[in-house]
Amino acid sequence: MRSILVIGGGLAGTETALTLARTLPGDSVTLVTPWPRLRLVPNLVYVPFGIPGNQVDAPLGRMLESAGITVRDGSCTQVDPDSRIATLADGTTIPYDVLVACPGTTPAETDGLRLRTLEDAARIGETLAALDPQERPTILVRILGESTWSAPGVEFAQLAGAWVQARGWQDRVTVSLATSDRHAFPLFNIDAEDAVDAQLAHLGVEVAAGIPAGRIESLTGTVTIDFGWFTARTIDGLPRLDATGFHGVDAGGRIGIPDHYVVGDAASILFKSAFSAGWQARRVARSLDGDLSLLGPEVGGVPSEQCEYQMDMGDRTMVVRWPSAETLATPYDSMRATVDVVEGAPDKLRGLIVHDLLASGPDMAPAATFHTALEQLHQAGPAGR
């Protein structure tokens, strides 16, 4: 029996621990986290528009312990890959055979608002609530030059556009998206690009694409919200970050030391997304000779050989699905993806084990709440707003 130690209780650490516990039933899995709850970061986008912050967290302990995973409270300050011992901030040591670090990232300082924490979301919410349409304000979403994954910013611009329209403010409040990418949404394939372009136009969001890196920071709005431009958190004892600021991983998720892996946003792959954490977890399981068939024919409502991403488009949802996510390196071109735009709110964590475990938990439907609130505003019309 190997002792597998997962560090970090974000979406990547949680999904990795669940995946390894299922596919390697002969091994033991322990997860170290400083916080007993799972922050559903993809749902943070709703909080600035009035969705309560408690809807973006789920209890972590019960979910993991029912899967046979041991949860240790603490923050890992150091690992010693030779002796295979991890040290926590309180001095406790944990021996391990296999280590999977999922520490996430920290954003660069900029002069715009950010959307990475609940406090960030509340700050943006206060700023939006204080907007006076008579002053003809601009909500500017900046996808910063070194962004590797623009989807949350593009999604947020659409939510802002839908929110402005639902209030009947579209003639007085401008929503703009600024990006150095050649296109508003250059991920996946041309169908996804076209679907997002059409929706941005439908919502009246102005797009400034192809802005040279370094110039975007000089653009400002009445409210300026920045996405992208972050680097991996690191832990003493792990190899140095690569030139791009992330933990270099090979096709099996390894970081150049036997039995040491990194999963999630901290890894040097271009997909900085929750759905890709599921696939990164699976490739670690495979590297450790895990039995992926134990995941069953479907994971989180998606056939287990497929990968799915859902983007909230404000008043509808884009669903992108592709046959295999194992090549996690190229989100930009030649992805054999099907793209559908469907009515209703997204179900953002489909394809993850976490998705199924949350479905039986407390109400985790901020997307649906947001869509319903906007529909009610539309129905109320100018008199009722």
Ligand SMILES: Cc1cc2nc3c(=O)[nH]c(=O)nc-3n(C[C@H](O)[C@H](O)[C@H](O)COP(=O)(O)OP(=O)(O)OC[C@H]3O[C@@H](n4cnc5c(N)ncnc54)[C@H](O)[C@@H]3O)c2cc1C
């Ligand atoms: C606004 C926004 C919207 C998004 N929307 C979507 C979406 O719709 N769909 C999608 O697929 N993805 C989306 N993403 C991306 C997705 O949220 C991230 O890819 C995902 O949350 C990354 O998870 P992570 O566990 O790697 O990092 P994090 O969520 O940052 O978690 C890392 C965890 O590790 C802990 N940690 C760090 N260091 C240590 C240590 N030394 N010891 C112990 N614990 C430690 C931290 O406390 C934290 O809990 C969005 C991201 C943002 C910011």
